[in-house]
Amino acid sequence: MNFMGYVRPDGKVGARNHVAVIPSVICANDVAQAIVGQVQGTVGFFHHQGCCQLPPDLERVTDTLIGLGCSPNVGAVLIVSLGCEGTDHERMLETIAKTGKPVQIIRIQELGGASRAIQAGIDAAQELVRQISGLQREPAELSNIVMAIKCGASDTTSGMASNCVVGYVADKMVDLGATVVFGETTEFIGAEHILARRAVNREVADKIYEIVNRMETRAKSLGCDMRKGQPTPGNIAGGLSSIEEKSLGAIVKSGSRPIQGVLEYPDMANGRKGLWIKDTPGREPEILTGMACTGAQFMMFSTGRGAPQGFPSMPVVKICGNPNTFERMSHDMDLNAGLIIRGEKTIEQVGEEAFQKALCVLNGEMTKNEAIKYFNSIDIHTLGPVI
Amino acid sequence: MSLQLALKINDRDNVATIFADGIVSGSEVEVRDKQGNSEIIKVLGDIPFGHKIALKDIHPGEEIFKYGEEIGAATKEIKKGEYVHVHNLDSMRGRGDLKGERNK
Structure with missing residues (x-):
């Protein structure tokens, strides 16, 4: 089965x-924001890391930013460096350039400050946009797709409707030869034995227990009950009483196929195929970045309470399990899985609708959060x- | 008032999830399982949409099951029909406040 995508010089195929x-x-965010505000066709990754951190974290931030730049949804890259940061911006430049995509860098201190850097950055971004904007979509095998999975602002409908729908699509994508990645390690707590049973071998099962x-050890390090942190007050108001209950509902979104292995965050x-775990926390800003860094062309995001956000370079399709939420937040939710809770549709019916929606989005249809730049x-x- | 539905996911479960609005003390809910069996249970206390009802008496310390798996333990005596949530169910995981926690 095919979709229409942008074929990159390294052979990956983007949906954007x-x-x-x-x-x-x-420290470079304000300059980057000014460039993105001016130049059509650009997106910015306004994160909060990159200096005064321990070396493993600096390396992790560098690797993650490289992953975002190498993502197939990205056609060209402008790196905005301050000049004295802890991340390795030269390694970023070299590694992203190896994909064959156009890459440029501006250095704020070297250029003589923010206003000059903004001017240079706008000129550079304008050139990059003109270079790639004429690129046409071509038919490409769905096996080129990396589908990311997430559930957020969950309630008890998530585990019984929207996560089942996402699991249906995940199985279908794996069967079509694609890659599917899910994470939220915190939300394996209490359900890890079920995931471990699906591991392809003992080593992968052990790795699941290990992450x-x-x-859990990190969560317990402050000596308190993690409830309110996980599950969140919103989850609790939605009927989820414990992390175990949340986890058992959350893992349903990974479908039923064997788990091939565990990826580290960056x-x-x-080229890895089949179903994979990525070790991430559950909070949206961090897991969405981690998934885009994996190279996911899109994410299928299940929610019950109504999580509105997406990611700059990766379309996020919202599948809503709670029929009341879907009606209240119809401009943020892409698909209503709440009809399953009402008994009006089956998981398979909504699962097929979600798969078709995914194809439309991969072919270029904007998701609701994408259209409003949320x-x-x-x-x-x-x-x-941070030190 | 029409009958309201609650879903029991696994045979082992001792709670079911109510998917109906306006369930107040004294309401009757129809608890259905996947085999199509159903049981009418009278609700003790008000229970919001998406929250859980006890399907049998549960004693303090006893495990609470949903999806056929443990989701925590009862912290007090729970009667059949009673609302089950954070006021009478404790998580057994991520408990930095407890010593000797079970860790599977």
């Missing part, structure tokens, strides 16, 4: 054709302190 403006450090244990999919609050998941 953005020029990505990537600040290498939080859950690592996440890893790219790079996607700017993003961040990169780091492990150590």
